[in-house]
Amino acid sequence: MTAPLFERAAFLGFGLIGSSLARVMRRGGLVAEIAVCARRAETLDAATRQGLADRTTTDPADAVGDADLVLVCTPLGAYGQVIQAAAPGLMQGTIVTDVGSTKQSAIADLKPHLPDGAHLVPGHPVAGTEHSGPEAGFAELFEGRYTILTPEPGTDPAATDAVAELWRRAGSKVEIMAPDHHDQVLAITSHLPHLIAYTIVDTAVQLSDDLQKEVIQFSASGYRDFTRIAASDPVMWRDIFINNREAVLDILGRFTEDLTAMQRHIRRGDGQALEQVFTRTRAVRRGVIDMKQDKPDTPPEGNRGT
């Protein structure tokens, strides 16, 4: 137990990420008081039951009153609405951060509603599981993972440092990046893979019933891994694609070109071209292992949400 980093934290939205971070705060005594705001009563009940909220409310302005740290943890599509509702309660000097997967849109949605003297430090912990909701959270989720902060030039360095320190206490490695660069990198590493996984799983779902059953039965041969990714939260992912449209369409265009080339290699029976690609990609795995990013984020047993 060290001195708290913040006096009062307010969570606006409380799903897998928010509840995991609240667990980190409780474990480390990083904040004296936690207020949780959510729309649904079940979410607030879960926060209370798990001992993660000192105070719950459905009113964002009420939640952020007196808070020196506000954490926006709703799906991206709710940012504008929730910060607008919170704005009247925001204190001078309050740090506002978020955990959303697209940063240009986060800034565009949050910044106009913040009072002068509030500090915006957008953040994105690059971690998660296919489970969602406050029951799915666990304090170890961020350990060894990267958290990217995208403060705009001119942001108070003390505010950025405070948010960075919070993530370091969660076991995370902190990187500072420009918002547009973040969105480009994540379109490649996260958004395109999810789009592809959702699509391939759905392609199989649309087959005849008989074939569908066999697809599940023999899924261990590759399909299985895609079903895990394609089980991620539908609303969260809907909002990601809508909010990072340009970067996603750009990398999707490149992928489609490459896939067309592979299709041509197969049609022509060009084994040499295929083997060349497959040899190149095998080396990438080595890089992932070397950077210790190969192990999935796995919750402790018996702690799985929806």
Place this chain on the structure above:
Amino acid sequence: MTAPLFERAAFLGFGLIGSSLARVMRRGGLVAEIAVCARRAETLDAATRQGLADRTTTDPADAVGDADLVLVCTPLGAYGQVIQAAAPGLMQGTIVTDVGSTKQSAIADLKPHLPDGAHLVPGHPVAGTEHSGPEAGFAELFEGRYTILTPEPGTDPAATDAVAELWRRAGSKVEIMAPDHHDQVLAITSHLPHLIAYTIVDTAVQLSDDLQKEVIQFSASGYRDFTRIAASDPVMWRDIFINNREAVLDILGRFTEDLTAMQRHIRRGDGQALEQVFTRTRAVRRGVIDMKQDKPDTPPEGNRGT
């Protein structure tokens, strides 16, 4: 230890699958003698060192002499050559099986070279890891997984039963299927997912060096899972695509249509259409878990090949 199922088994090719099956045979005393044939001396040395071969040779005809079970375990592209070389040594009544991922091509390549009185029972254990080579094998690989046998009508039922029993002793669930149906189902569950994974990993590899480094660094957000699949054996996979061309191109065509539809939804900002797909795919994961196919095939620690 029960009575052996076979007197003498001959492996033609000895990689992840072959060596795993040899381990199963040793563990259960399922065969009195094992001969291993491979091109490379290192492979034969590994088989001997691990106590999996009673006899090693580089000559297929030598390996299969006296064998009542011949297991073709090379990449698909070597089938024709290896069985042609083995043919002079094949005994009357010998059962010839294989472990390849495409069954129509396996039959086309093997059948013409078998003497009258030999029994062809093509097989495919639907299991594997991204590691390859005889050092990567482990006896538990097939436990709880399906093995598909595709004997042609008129095949001696006793031969099919004997091969089925071998796989059941490996802990596998055995299914009998027509070869063309097998190739269609596996194109969907295995070949397309691998093609997509190889392609997406390669798309990222072709980015500028700076971006490449960040792709690895932040790979935990989705890309990581594709790198594992795209680390699978390049030669094995080259041969699969060449040998299951029609079925792969067919399902790839459907996937591309679906991906184009997703692209349009994103471009138009049609969140409702996206959410609908993502909700549908989430349900598929439940099916995979219900059929107990959600856990990856993981080798025991310290037993990883290349």
